[in-house]
Amino acid sequence: MEDAARPTIADVARRAGVSKGLVSFALNDRPGVSPESRARILEVAREMGWTPSLRARALSTGRSFACGLVIGRSTDVVAADPFFHSFMAGLEDVFSMSGQVLVLAVATPGRQETETYRGLAEDRRVDGVVLTDLRADDDRIALVASLGLAAVTLGRPDGDSPFSSVSVDDGAGIRSAVAHLAGLGHRRIAHVAGPSRMLHARRRAEAFTRAAADAGIDTLVVETDFSAAEGADATRVLLARDERPTAIVYSNDHMAMAGLGVAQREGLRVPEDLSITGFDDTDIGRHLFPALTSVATDAREWGSVAARALLDALAGATPTHAELAEPALIVRGSTGPAPQHHPRGAGRD
Amino acid sequence: MEDAARPTIADVARRAGVSKGLVSFALNDRPGVSPESRARILEVAREMGWTPSLRARALSTGRSFACGLVIGRSTDVVAADPFFHSFMAGLEDVFSMSGQVLVLAVATPGRQETETYRGLAEDRRVDGVVLTDLRADDDRIALVASLGLAAVTLGRPDGDSPFSSVSVDDGAGIRSAVAHLAGLGHRRIAHVAGPSRMLHARRRAEAFTRAAADAGIDTLVVETDFSAAEGADATRVLLARDERPTAIVYSNDHMAMAGLGVAQREGLRVPEDLSITGFDDTDIGRHLFPALTSVATDAREWGSVAARALLDALAGATPTHAELAEPALIVRGSTGPAPQHHPRGAGRD
DNA sequence: TTGTAAGCGTTATCAG
DNA sequence: CTGATAACGCTTACAA
Numbered sequence: 036m037e038d039a040a041r042p043t044i045a046d047v048a049r050r051a052g053v054s055k056g057l058v059s060f061a062l063n064d065r066p067g068v069s070p071e072s073r074a075r076i077l078e079v080a081r082e083m084g085w086t087p088s089l090r091a092r093a094l095s096t097g098r099s100f101a102c103g104l105v106i107g108r109s110t111d112v113v114a115a116d117p118f119f120h121s122f123m124a125g126l127e128d129v130f131s132m133s134g135q136v137l138v139l140a141v142a143t144p145g146r147q148e149t150e151t152y153r154g155l156a157e158d159r160r161v162d163g164v165v166l167t168d169l170r171a172d173d174d175r176i177a178l179v180a181s182l183g184l185a186a187v188t189l190g191r192p193d194g195d196s197p198f199s200s201v202s203v204d205d206g207a208g209i210r211s212a213v214a215h216l217a218g219l220g221h222r223r224i225a226h227v228a229g230p231s232r233m234l235h236a237r238r239r240a241e242a243f244t245r246a247a248a249d250a251g252i253d254t255l256v257v258e259t260d261f262s263a264a265e266g267a268d269a270t271r272v273l274l275a276r277d278e279r280p281t282a283i284v285y286s287n288d289h290m291a292m293a294g295l296g297v298a299q300r301e302g303l304r305v306p307e308d309l310s311i312t313g314f315d316d317t318d319i320g321r322h323l324f325p326a327l328t329s330v331a332t333d334a335r336e337w338g339s340v341a342a343r344a345l346l347d348a349l350a351g352a353t354p355t356h357a358e359l360a361e362p363a364l365i366v367r368g369s370t371g372p373a374p375q376h377h378p379r380g381a382g383r384d
Numbered sequence: 385m386e387d388a389a390r391p392t393i394a395d396v397a398r399r400a401g402v403s404k405g406l407v408s409f410a411l412n413d414r415p416g417v418s419p420e421s422r423a424r425i426l427e428v429a430r431e432m433g434w435t436p437s438l439r440a441r442a443l444s445t446g447r448s449f450a451c452g453l454v455i456g457r458s459t460d461v462v463a464a465d466p467f468f469h470s471f472m473a474g475l476e477d478v479f480s481m482s483g484q485v486l487v488l489a490v491a492t493p494g495r496q497e498t499e500t501y502r503g504l505a506e507d508r509r510v511d512g513v514v515l516t517d518l519r520a521d522d523d524r525i526a527l528v529a530s531l532g533l534a535a536v537t538l539g540r541p542d543g544d545s546p547f548s549s550v551s552v553d554d555g556a557g558i559r560s561a562v563a564h565l566a567g568l569g570h571r572r573i574a575h576v577a578g579p580s581r582m583l584h585a586r587r588r589a590e591a592f593t594r595a596a597a598d599a600g601i602d603t604l605v606v607e608t609d610f611s612a613a614e615g616a617d618a619t620r621v622l623l624a625r626d627e628r629p630t631a632i633v634y635s636n637d638h639m640a641m642a643g644l645g646v647a648q649r650e651g652l653r654v655p656e657d658l659s660i661t662g663f664d665d666t667d668i669g670r671h672l673f674p675a676l677t678s679v680a681t682d683a684r685e686w687g688s689v690a691a692r693a694l695l696d697a698l699a700g701a702t703p704t705h706a707e708l709a710e711p712a713l714i715v716r717g718s719t720g721p722a723p724q725h726h727p728r729g730a731g732r733d
Numbered sequence: 734t735t736g737t738a739a740g741c742g743t744t745a746t747c748a749g
Numbered sequence: 750c751t752g753a754t755a756a757c758g759c760t761t762a763c764a765a
Contacts, residue, residue, distance in 0.1 A: 043758055054736045059760060069734060089507040090448075091758035094439045094741050101487070101509075106473075120468070124455075127490035131500075136509050138450070139488045141476035151480075158438040160450075160485050263671045293671035300673045322612045322642035323672070324649045392742055403752040408744060416750065440742030443757050 042085045051079040062087060102130060102345055103138040103161035105151050107168070116261075116289060117317045118334045125338020126165065133346055149178060156182035163345045165189065166198075169234045187345040189337070190234050191356060199344040199354045203337060205235050205314075206242030208330035208362035209284065212312045213246040215328070215364055216282045220373035221310060225255040225280035227269045227290050236261065239286050239314070255280060259290065266290025270297040274309075281309060281373045288313035288320045288329055295323065295369065306371030316365055325368030332362045391434045400428040411436060451479060451694055452487040452510035454500050456517070465610075465638060466666045467683045474687020475514065482695055498527060505531035512694045514538070515547075518583045536694040538686070539583050540705060548693040548703045552686060554584050554663075555591030557679035557711035558633065561661045562595040564677070564713055565631045569722035570659060574604040574629035576618045576639050585610065588635050588663070604629060608639060615639025619646040623658075630658060630722045637662035637669045637678055644672065644718065655720030665714055674717030681711045 048055045053072060060068045061076040068076075079085075093099055104123065123137065130137050138161050142148040152175065155161050163185030166175055169192055176196050179186045188200040209226075216224055226243040229236025240256055247254040257272060259265035266285060273280055274297070285291035291313030295305055303309050305325055313320055313329035320327035340357055348354065397404045402421060409417045410425040417425075428434075442448055453472065472486065479486050487510050491497040501524065504510050512534030515524055518541055525545050528535045537549040565573055575592040578585025589605055596603040606621060608614035615634060622629055623646070634640035640662030644654055652658050654674055662669055662678035669676035689706055697703065 044760095045758075055759080056737075056761075057735060060735090063760090067734065072734080086506055088443075088758050089509065090439065090443045090446075091741090092760075094437075094443045094743085095758080095760045097439075097741080099439075117466075123488065124490045124492075127488070128492055131489070131492060131495055131503075134507075136504075136507075137488045137490075139472065139476070139486045140480070141473045141486075143473075143477055143480060146480050154480075155485075157435055158483075158485075160438065263668050267671050289668060292668055296671045296673040296675070298673075319612050319638060319641055319668070322616050322645045324645040324647075326645070393744095394742080397752095404743085405745080405752065406750080409750095412744090418750065421750080437742050440757090441744075443741085443759090444743045444745080446757080 042083045044085070044087065047076065047080050047083055047085050050083065051076045097159075098349075099159055099162050100134060101136045101138050101161045102126075102342070103140060103155050103164040104167070105140045105142060105148060105155070105164065107142050107148050116287065116315065117319075118287075118315050118332070121334035122167070122338040122341075125335035125340075126342045127338075128335070129339045129342035129346065135342075135346070148175070152178055152182060152184075156184050162349050163187070165341055165345060170232050171234060171237065173234075185345060185348045187341050187348060189341060190238075193234060197354060199348055199352075199356065201337060201341045201344055201357045201359065203332055203359040204361050205239045208314065208332070208364065209239050209242040210246045211364040212284050212314075212328075212330060213243060213250065213252070215366060216284070216310060216312070216370060216373075217250045217252060219282075219310065219371060221252070221282040222373065223253045223255075223278060223280045224282045224284060225257065225273045227266055227273075227283060227285045227294065228256050228258050229261040229286045231258055233261075236286055243284055253278070253280075259286075261287055261290065263289045263293035267293040267297045270294035271301075274298065274301055274303070282311070282370070283309065284312050286314055288315045288317035288327060291327055291329070291369075292317075292320060292323060295325075295327070305369055308374055310370040310373070312364070312370060321365075321367060323369075328367045328370040329365055330362045331365050333359065336360075391432045393434070393436065396425065396429050396432055396434050399432060400425045446508075447698075448508055448511050449483060450485045450487050450510045451475075451691070452489060452504050452513040453516070454489045454491060454497060454504070454513065456491050456497050465636065465664070466668075467636075467664050467681070470683035471516070471687040474684035474689075475691045476687075477684070478688045478691035478695065484691075484695070497524070501527055501531060501533075505533050511698050512536070514690055514694060519581050520583060520586070522583075534694060534697045536690050536697060538690060539587075542583060546703060548697055548701075548705065550686060550690045550693055550706045550708065552681050552708040553710050554588045557663065557681070557713065558588050558591040559595045560713040561633050561663075561677075561679060562592060562599065562601070564715060564719060565633070565659060565661070565722075566599045566601060568631075568659065568720060570601070570631040571722065572602045572604075572627060572629045573631045573633060574606065574622045576615055576622070576632060576634045576643065577605055577607050578610040578635045580607055582610075585635055592633055602627070602629075608635075610636055610639065612638045612642040616642040616646045619643035620650075623647065623650055623652070631660070631719070632658065633661050635663055637664045637666035637676060640676055640678070640718075641666075641669060641672060644674075644676070654718055657723055659719040659722070661713070661719060670714075670716060672718075677716045677719040678714055679711045680714050682708065685709075 044055050048058045061073045140151045142151045166188040169190045186198045190202040191200045228240040231237045257269040298309050313327045316329040316331035397407045410422045489500045491500045515537040518539045535547045539551040540549045577589040580586045606618040647658050662676045665678040665680035
């Protein structure tokens with residue numbers, strides 16, 4: 036019913052007494068249409084309630100007016116991160132303003148990541164994609180480029196890339212965490228890192244190592260897959276060491292929260308016996324006890340900047356690199372002065 | 385370059401020595417094509433690497449081959465819930481198998497929920513939508529119907545609806561939580577509910593009240609917006625009462641975690657002084673200390689069942705209602721025997 | 734400045 | 750079972 040009533044460009048043209056072509060020109064405000072014609076056409080279109088058919092437009096222009104975000108099979112690990120939600124909201128903030136739409140694809144065991152990108156490109160479902168969680172030597176870059184898609188990467192790739200990138204200085208966040216802890220007197224700080232094949236995880240780990248070394252601090256890094264489970268495991272390993280760290284810097288909030296649970300379960304007081312910092316400043320973190328000290332990144336802003344970069348790329352702009360504001364350390368209850376002596380055996384009772 | 389090389393149905397027809405029409409028939413395996421023709425056509429198509437153009441198909445059939453999910457402005461509250469991720473993954477499990485794609489739209493202050501649905505329908509970006517977090521007298525149902533979109537609702541609507549629905553028995557989950565607590569000797573149990581205008585929040589609250597009444601238990605319900613912040617506030621209110629509850633049943637994990645933080649902050653031991661249960665069995669919950677007892681719903685399954693229902697609706701099936709398996713209570717450390725006497729003043733020291 | 738007509742790549746119709 | 754031919758609704762040379 037609503038379909039039957041839908042006017043086409045031809046209806047508008049007829050009613051306005053002009054040709055279809057002219058209506059098209061007027062709509063896409065292109066030069067070569069007299070002001071009066073344009074006004075009349077737009078007026079007629081408005082009163083007829085005409086909206087150009089996106090499908091017809093897609094067919095004739097070869098564009099989809101949609102961008103994609105592929106979530107790897109690590110759904111439960113990385114995508115469960117609240118970061119993602121804010122990030123997507125940021126993308127949408129911009130996409131929705133430009134008539135684009137966000138297509139979300141989740142890679143499954145039955146359809147791997149690569150296949151997912153291929154499918155999206157094959158069907159021309161999207162004009163471009165957002166590449167998150169960049170990996171070392173990320174093959175998605177070449178893949179996506181070869182598929183003829185535009186793209187923007189989150190974080191600067193380690194290799195060549197024809198795409199724009201938007202990044203935030205993870206290192207600065209980690210450095211401020213280390214500085215904060217060092218200032219509190221900590222001398223044995225550990226880092227629970229994400230997978231080293233992920234560039235941002237790696238950068239955080241490197242920043243940690245360097246910052247700690249600069250401060251003359253004993254350091255220890257354990258690598259995980261970013262999941263709460265592995266964050267908990269890593270914490271157990273660290274706390275079981277002879278020279279137990281007095282503080283742990285986690286590469287994300289999920290792991291930090293899990294680590295907090297482990298420490299408390301083992302009878303350690305946080306922050307008296309162990310200080311903990313997270314990364315991303317997840318909402319829930321501030322409500323735990325103690326509230327989580329964390330590095331706050333602006334995921335939503337990141338999303339909108341990335342979306343803008345992608346749209347620019349689609350418009351033919353040359354690749355650029357944007358750097359977001361430095362993340363800030365939000366100090367809360369989970370960090371405190373280093374224990375005076377060896378904390379071993381300093382459990383609650 | 386990859387566009388230029390792309391063969392069309394005409395190329396395939398020519399090469400196979402048949403008409404375009406026949407290729408189309410063969411592709412959509414429709415009756416009226418001899419087995420030999422079909423085989424040859426498909427073979428030629430394969431060797432030419434031909435894939436039908438989704439855009440052309442969309443234009444001529446009037447379908448989009450996409451379904452939408454609109455996330456309300458309550459992004460930070462409801463969508464930050466890990467439930468959503470698993471749910472979307474479940475949708476994708478099915479969509480990806482049927483050549484559909486998931487379009488995610490986030491309502492913003494500048495573009496309200498209603499406008500978002502309108503936009504999606506106006507541009508015919510999607511063939512159908514998934515309606516989550518059903519509300520009382522939900523106006524989205526009439527809206528979406530009037531927009532000519534197919535839909536599936538999560539949970540059974542309270543009014544008339546032309547759409548299929550998929551729901552899980554929230555009540556059963558809450559009842560098992562109450563039964564569990566009652567069995568542990570709790571006689572004053574509170575419920576921190578979600579917004580009563582949301583049907584599932586309301587149903588949980590009702591189930592709570594009834595189950596508690598049946599068990600002859602003192603009950604108290606505080607309504608929130610589902611956010612961790614309000615969950616924390618509600619907890620503070622409850623704990624400040626003269627007759628403090630010995631257990632709190634939260635309507636989601638986020639609030640339960642925040643509540644746990646509040647209790648601990650006030651010096652209460654969980655579960656010795658206060659038992660806590662969550663809802664949804666979020667991954668992080670099991671890693672806290674104490675680990676969260678929670679009602680486990682299968683969000684991913686929910687997503688795939690909903691997706692299937694939506695595809696059926698698009699295929700012209702009559703509306704149905706599907707009920708998922710009853711959620712199970714996962715008992716962990718956050719619940720324990722009720723304190724012997726009035727717990728007031730039973731803080732850690 | 735405006736009109737005309739040829740695509741874009743399918744699906745659908747309808748005589749052969 | 751085939752094979753033209755006409756939609757589908759827009760964009761875009763090319764003419765006028």
